[in-house]
Amino acid sequence: MKALTLRWYKLRQSAWLKPRNSVIAIPYLWLLLFFLVPFVIVLKISFAEAQIAIPPYTDLVTFANDQLSINLNLGNFVWLFNDDLYLSAYLSSIRIALVSTLICLLLGYPMALAISRAPASSRNVLLLLVILPSWTSFLIRIYAWIGILKPNGYINNALMGMGIIDQPIVMLHTDFAVYVGIVYAYLPFMILPLYANMMKLDHSLVEASSDLGASPITTLFKVIIPLTKAGIIAGCMLVFIPAVGEFVIPELLGGPETLMIGKILWEEFFNNRDWPVASAVAIIMLALLILPIMWFDRYQNKQMEEQS
Amino acid sequence: MNKFSFSKMMLWLGLVFLYAPMLILIIYSFNESRLVTVWAGFSTKWYGELLRNDKLLDAVGNSLQIAFFSASGAVVLGTLAAYVLTRFRGFKGSTLLRGMITAPLVMPEVITGLSLLLLFVAMAQLVGWPDGRGMTTIWIAHTTFCTAYVAVVVGSRLSEMDMSIEEAARDLGASPIKVFFQITLPIIAPALISGWLLAFTLSLDDLVIASFVSGPGSTTLPMVVFSSVRLGVSPEINALATIIITLVTSLVFASWWYARRVEKARVRDMQRISGA
Numbered sequence: 001m002k003a004l005t006l007r008w009y010k011l012r013q014s015a016w017l018k019p020r021n022s023v024i025a026i027p028y029l030w031l032l033l034f035f036l037v038p039f040v041i042v043l044k045i046s047f048a049e050a051q052i053a054i055p056p057y058t059d060l061v062t063f064a065n066d067q068l069s070i071n072l073n074l075g076n077f078v079w080l081f082n083d084d085l086y087l088s089a090y091l092s093s094i095r096i097a098l099v100s101t102l103i104c105l106l107l108g109y110p111m112a113l114a115i116s117r118a119p120a121s122s123r124n125v126l127l128l129l130v131i132l133p134s135w136t137s138f139l140i141r142i143y144a145w146i147g148i149l150k151p152n153g154y155i156n157n158a159l160m161g162m163g164i165i166d167q168p169i170v171m172l173h174t175d176f177a178v179y180v181g182i183v184y185a186y187l188p189f190m191i192l193p194l195y196a197n198m199m200k201l202d203h204s205l206v207e208a209s210s211d212l213g214a215s216p217i218t219t220l221f222k223v224i225i226p227l228t229k230a231g232i233i234a235g236c237m238l239v240f241i242p243a244v245g246e247f248v249i250p251e252l253l254g255g256p257e258t259l260m261i262g263k264i265l266w267e268e269f270f271n272n273r274d275w276p277v278a279s280a281v282a283i284i285m286l287a288l289l290i291l292p293i294m295w296f297d298r299y300q301n302k303q304m305e306e307q308s
Numbered sequence: 309m310n311k312f313s314f315s316k317m318m319l320w321l322g323l324v325f326l327y328a329p330m331l332i333l334i335i336y337s338f339n340e341s342r343l344v345t346v347w348a349g350f351s352t353k354w355y356g357e358l359l360r361n362d363k364l365l366d367a368v369g370n371s372l373q374i375a376f377f378s379a380s381g382a383v384v385l386g387t388l389a390a391y392v393l394t395r396f397r398g399f400k401g402s403t404l405l406r407g408m409i410t411a412p413l414v415m416p417e418v419i420t421g422l423s424l425l426l427l428f429v430a431m432a433q434l435v436g437w438p439d440g441r442g443m444t445t446i447w448i449a450h451t452t453f454c455t456a457y458v459a460v461v462v463g464s465r466l467s468e469m470d471m472s473i474e475e476a477a478r479d480l481g482a483s484p485i486k487v488f489f490q491i492t493l494p495i496i497a498p499a500l501i502s503g504w505l506l507a508f509t510l511s512l513d514d515l516v517i518a519s520f521v522s523g524p525g526s527t528t529l530p531m532v533v534f535s536s537v538r539l540g541v542s543p544e545i546n547a548l549a550t551i552i553i554t555l556v557t558s559l560v561f562a563s564w565w566y567a568r569r570v571e572k573a574r575v576r577d578m579q580r581i582s583g584a
Contacts, residue, residue: 245416
């Protein structure tokens, strides 16, 4: 019995069986396998060639006639860089995401400020009102805008009914509709980190600024905005990064001229069934977004640490 | 015009912007006419149509099942991850874990969907599992990205929490596991519940990732809605939207009201104990 206990104790000494390490290992291994490893596989397949088979791509490493050959096919990337379609899709995705992020910030910043200034009793309700739409279906909220923006939709019907216009304004299936959709869907994600940041703001600094004779506008730009920088960055990244790869919004609200890379990736994969090209598209998108993602990571953690 | 009234005005404008489209959906779900944008009298017939739509009802069942299991898996993994990150500071590889927790929050869905599908295909080739794609693969995908959200919600609660209670329990000789289950877990329980609910709604709502990793026979509600919405507006979808919005709103306000009552009772007890 004693020997057994001793052996158990020895086993416990080995690093893997320390309870602390197994607690770390569970989420760690899950995320490694289902979040990190997949990117390695996408990278691998972006160097393969499409073929009609199951799965529809060639193997990089083949072993035949005593020869081990590794075929890295750079064709997909060459193809992406030579075709203007992809380049303009990347550029217009970044443009659309940037403009939408800016609109979200201009609308969301005063909203977050107003919520943080509200009396404590109504603060939670206001915050709830801002978050609530994002708990209902995303798809259905985008769908709502189809009915509003259509040529015979609510806006055009109202304007024509009032006699302001006699021809419907074309809004649906334009870039404008995509901007509206992105701002509408992502606005709560801008407001949340901003609000969290503003709640931690030391109010005496704002008071000191106005006591020293600064106008409210000066106080806003010299005191409040610099102190909420972490919230601004976290909020902007939370909107910008997913918006670059957005698929549903350009698909439902955009037109044939609306080029967005998420839509291109979807079409390469589902319509052309070209998995290697779709992977290459994803790899370039990741390469573009890796810096913003790291930036977001830094400021997100900064916010988390400030809380404790 | 001072800044305070300006920001208040923006807040109301913003709320109108957020709620007007949803309100329009609700109003027009009771419209008699098939033409969604023309009002032709009050009717509830579209709700009847919705209840006769078998394809949609099947999808609702699938979605609810996936959301339930995904939320449960994500709460376990997310809580573990949050606990590890807030309590075991600076272990080897903690930066990577932190990165793997924050990256899914912003990762474009098309990338997550594609990469997971390719992983499942590669795994099926190597080890023969998962055999084909369906509910299981969607569950894994949803659990993975929901874990990140749960970890953020639970993590912020864990770092706000008063550590001295845990330390006191340790000093009195409780094992770390006992401390976690008897002290930490009850204190962070509200965050677990809100994390679970958040994961549940995220899973119910996901179209893109599920489209990549689903197989035949595992169509989810957003996939059915998407294929119908692509063909144009339909009053049935308006009816569905109304049901979803009503459910979410009533649940949210009920839980908010309950939380407020609990909080008030706690404050009262505290006052009684301190003999105020």
